[in-house]
Amino acid sequence: MSDSVTKSLKLTPLVLAGGSGTRFWPRSRKSRAKQVLALSGGTETMIQETVARLLPLAPADDFLVITNGLLVGTIREQLPEIPHSRILCEPMARNTAPACALAAMIVERTAPETILGVFPSDHVVTDDARFQQVIRAAMQIAAAGENIVVLGAPPTRPETGYGYIKQGTVAGEFADLGMTARCVQRFTEKPQIDRAIEFLADGNYAWNAGIFLWSAKTLANAIREHRPAVAGPLETIAAAYGTPEFEAVFAAEYPKVENISIDYAVLEPRSAKGAASNIYCLPADFGWNDLGSWxxxxxxxxxxxxxxxxxxxxxxxxxxxxxxxxxxxxxxxxxxxxxxxxxxxxxxxxxxxxxxxxxxxxxxxxxxxxxxxxxxxxxxx
Known part of the structure; x- marks a missing residue:
């Protein structure tokens, strides 16, 4: 796949900015969670740094940000380049699957082939150029079929606070990307220390960086397949996006959806299909850290x-x-x-x-x- 192919692809970055950041108490509070703090040593907040490294990949008008009522005002102040209509305020917390699926269904209505990238707002990256190179490669894989791309960081210690990705064979069909894509065999959430030690020694496990890419239609269809009860209310909300009724519909329908992570809702059931899962892992070898604790x-x-x-x-x-x-x-x-x-x-x-x-x-x-x-x-x- 050539650079010209990548340039023809369209990316909608979804920045997940909910959560309360309790592990960074007392600096982090519900009304000033870690994503709106400057924790990584610079003057910009974590969400500002996240958006800055994504802007070379997509214009500000194409971003979607999903946050909560305690943070939405601060985030709109910190991200003046993103239109207010693209910064959505969840009526209540419902974990990552509903947020990701809602974004996919909103995008799918007008541009189903668009690549939706899911990016946490509170991670740090030390090599922006490499990050952008990996994301461009992931976009190509996601556009090549009903594929899901996850990014896995090389583990450096037996960490119990991260999820793990077990990587299988090298995906030869993507050998021209300039980096190795491997088929995903299994996801494991936050293991006990003995299993984390085993994973580190195994050599085939990566930390789940929480960054995923897929076409809007691929994610929307995966939700419809694996969590149909979640899909129904989200379809209704997506249909109201851009209308004067959107906030009222959002508030009425969102509480009906299941509180579930994207890992449990889509990635784990898809990975159970084995070789037919179409889930691929690329290396998050760009100085990634989720800053999940002091x-x-x-x-x-x-x-x-x-x-x-x-x-x-x-x-x-x-x-x-x-x-x-x-x-x-x-x-x-x-x-x-x-x-x-x-x-x-x-x-x-x-x-x-x-x-x-x-x-x-x-x-x-x-x-x-x-x-x-x-x-x-x-x-x-």
């Missing part, structure tokens, strides 16, 4: 070069002192921070809260938010 942010900052770096410490503050301290992450803007004889801590200070935990427990910060909710401390979540 530990992941520490890892990203170490790779990129943190604000104050020494002995594996990343300290965002006015001035830092490191004395026999190793591998800590501290966020305390405007303060002098002294680290003495401590290792692998996470300390995050905001105006109204302080988190103190270990890097090993950073995936569990959501438990703090759950406990605050039980105690009716809604001012802190």
């Amino acid at each position: 530990t992941a942010l520490h890892e990203h900052a170490m790779a990129k070069g943190g604000v104050s770096r020494g002995h594996g410490n990343i300290v965002e503050c006015d001035q830092a002192l490191h004395l026999e301290a190793f591998g800590n992450y501290v966020y305390s803007p405007g303060k002098t921070v002294a680290l003495l004889g401590v290792s692998d801590l996470v300390v995050v200070e905001t105006d109204d809260a302080i988190l103190i935990t270990t890097r090993a427990h950073s995936q569990e910060v959501g438990r703090v938010v759950s406990e605050l909710t039980k105690r009716q401390r809604l001012d802190l979540i």
Whole structure:
């Protein structure tokens, strides 16, 4: 497949921007989830960085963004280049499958062959040029039939917070893409540590980067096949898109759909078909990190070069002192921070809260938010 073929394809990037980012408490709250924060070391927020690396692939008018009522105003302010009509506000959270399927059905009504790319709004990429090269290759595969393309990041540790993709044989029919496409055998969500160790040793598993590409009609038809009860209300909502009745129809119909991820709704049942599944994996070898925890942010900052770096410490503050301290992450803007004889801590200070935990427990910060909710401390979540 040539570059001219890629240029003739049309991409609609779907940016998923719901969620509350509980694992980044206390910096992240429901009204300022991590996608609207500048976490990765620059001045742009995570959703702004996401859109910026996609703009070379599609014009702003072709984007779709799906978020929630607490974030929609902030996101529209942060993304002035995207028309308000293309930033949709979910009436209630319904996970990734309904959001993806709704976008597919909206696009399918006018341009069924358009490639729909699903992109989380809160991931980081360090090599934008390679990212765009991989997406262009994925578009070609998605356009070559009823194909689904997933991106898999090479695992570097036995991570229990990620989903995994088991890769099978090399897809020879896509050998001219300049990168290896492999057939997908199975998806596994967030395994226990013993299985994660096995997956890392196996060598055929990749982390599920949560980035998927397919034609609008391929995804819409997959939802109709595997989740017909979900498809019905979404068809009604899609038919109302662009009309004065859209918001009312959205609010009435969306609560009727199942709360389910795209992995469970489409990818797992499709992968069960074996060789007939038409699911292919391309390498997410562009410096991907989903920043799913304070530990992941520490890892990203170490790779990129943190604000104050020494002995594996990343300290965002006015001035830092490191004395026999190793591998800590501290966020305390405007303060002098002294680290003495401590290792692998996470300390995050905001105006109204302080988190103190270990890097090993950073995936569990959501438990703090759950406990605050039980105690009716809604001012802190």
